[in-house]
Amino acid sequence: MFARFSSARKLLARFFALTAFLWLAACDVPLATDANVGQQIDPSAPIQVALLVPGASQQETDNQLARNFENAARLAIADLQGATINLRVYNTAGGNPEQAAASARQAVDDGAKIIIGPLYGEAANAAGVAIAGRDVNVLAFSNNPAFAGGNVFVLGATFENTADRLVKYANRQGISRYLVLHGNDLPGQVGRDAITAAVQANGGQVVGVESYPLSQQGIFASTRRIVSNIDSAGAQAVFTTAGANADLPIVATALPDAGMDTTRSRFIGLTRWDTLPQLTALAGLEGGLFALPDPGTSALFANRYVATYGETPHPLAGLAYDGIAAIGALAAAGNTDALTKDALTQPQGFRGTTGVFRLLSNGLNQRGLAVATIQDNQVVILEQAPRNFGGAGF
Numbered sequence: 001m002f003a004r005f006s007s008a009r010k011l012l013a014r015f016f017a018l019t020a021f022l023w024l025a026a027c028d029v030p031l032a033t034d035a036n037v038g039q040q041i042d043p044s045a046p047i048q049v050a051l052l053v054p055g056a057s058q059q060e061t062d063n064q065l066a067r068n069f070e071n072a073a074r075l076a077i078a079d080l081q082g083a084t085i086n087l088r089v090y091n092t093a094g095g096n097p098e099q100a101a102a103s104a105r106q107a108v109d110d111g112a113k114i115i116i117g118p119l120y121g122e123a124a125n126a127a128g129v130a131i132a133g134r135d136v137n138v139l140a141f142s143n144n145p146a147f148a149g150g151n152v153f154v155l156g157a158t159f160e161n162t163a164d165r166l167v168k169y170a171n172r173q174g175i176s177r178y179l180v181l182h183g184n185d186l187p188g189q190v191g192r193d194a195i196t197a198a199v200q201a202n203g204g205q206v207v208g209v210e211s212y213p214l215s216q217q218g219i220f221a222s223t224r225r226i227v228s229n230i231d232s233a234g235a236q237a238v239f240t241t242a243g244a245n246a247d248l249p250i251v252a253t254a255l256p257d258a259g260m261d262t263t264r265s266r267f268i269g270l271t272r273w274d275t276l277p278q279l280t281a282l283a284g285l286e287g288g289l290f291a292l293p294d295p296g297t298s299a300l301f302a303n304r305y306v307a308t309y310g311e312t313p314h315p316l317a318g319l320a321y322d323g324i325a326a327i328g329a330l331a332a333a334g335n336t337d338a339l340t341k342d343a344l345t346q347p348q349g350f351r352g353t354t355g356v357f358r359l360l361s362n363g364l365n366q367r368g369l370a371v372a373t374i375q376d377n378q379v380v381i382l383e384q385a386p387r388n389f390g391g392a393g394f
Helices: 002-015 060-079 097-109 121-130 159-172 186-201 216-233 248-257 277-281 295-309 318-332
Strands: 047-053 085-091 114-116 137-140 152-154 177-183 205-212 237-240 266-269 289-293 350-352 355-359 365-367 369-375 378-383
Touching: 047 060, 047 097, 047 318, 060 085, 060 295, 060 318, 085 097, 085 318, 097 114, 097 121, 114 318, 121 137, 121 152, 159 186, 159 237, 159 289, 159 365, 159 369, 177 186, 177 216, 186 205, 205 216, 216 248, 237 248, 248 277, 289 295, 295 318, 318 350
Parallel strands: 047 085, 047 114, 114 137, 137 152, 177 205, 177 237, 237 266, 266 289
Antiparallel strands: 289 369, 350 355, 355 365, 369 378
16 A cells, blocks of 8 residues: 555656635625615616726736636627627736726726626725725626625635535435545635535534645645544545645545545545546546536537637636626616616526526625536536526525
8 A cells, every 4th residue: 555655646746736726815805785786777778897807917827817808708798689788898917906996996987887807806805895885896706705795796606606516416315424625725724614514504414624734745644644534434425625736636546545435435526627637537536526517508608709719718707708698688678777786686697608697695606516426537417507596406
């Protein structure tokens, strides 16, 4: 076993590169309110919408994202029927909070009735605070729940939504005892709390919580302790926050090599396993569970984007399309309150680039997700994403 453990360490070294997250420490978060924030509009007139993107950044990845967000937003505008949107684009210099706040104020001064973006959590928070008294909502691209509430909604897929979907499915398969495994950083801790809340809310039992340092050496040093506690707790599932491009390849190899029986304690992933082809070859993930957006709807958007712009969209680009589509759908219905909190949080939700979604009154969102596994080195859908909010999967 020790020889296999050592060779796994060498094999996986090339996989390990911790990625940057969109999470930042919360500060000055807008207070949650029951007020119906948002201005009335004339649905038959053009709607002034501001798009805040991470352009004018020193990081080319931010500038590429900015272009993708604008492309997707303009694609959505072209697809609208029964509504007209006048879009103005403002840069936030990457995730610079001061620039995000200034851009949000300028956008409202220029007549914006609603803001879509920005991307990074701290920038979204700053934008919301800057216009908190202007009766304008912000549909941010962030997925950080710390910044949701008041006039700020997050469009990004949240850990809470993913954890709830997976626990509901796993419970129906007879899984009730979960060990939560997370990296010792902010996203890992937020993911841990989301998993724990989902398990408890759905009648399951958290039989243990294990963490590890986010370094290759730290993961290997923690492995035997983790495996021992999985066995002693009688965990039917190990629900991990590990990411495909970061710690997941090491965790999914090192733990089984150290004796974890994945037929008795299967992995469940809070992050997607279909984004890195090498993951399907990891024996430890065979038979595990993870969630992903509706593959059919996602492919339709990607194909439409490629046909229009000649390149594959960034995975986050569809969030800009979703924001425009939601506004357009409400305006096309002749709703003068289309941009208010009450309208944006309508229970039936909207159809987006990755399937159905709806905004919640606490600023979070709920998205329809499929449940998948890995079988014979392939991703297999076990349960399709729900197509509305009245069916199974929610």
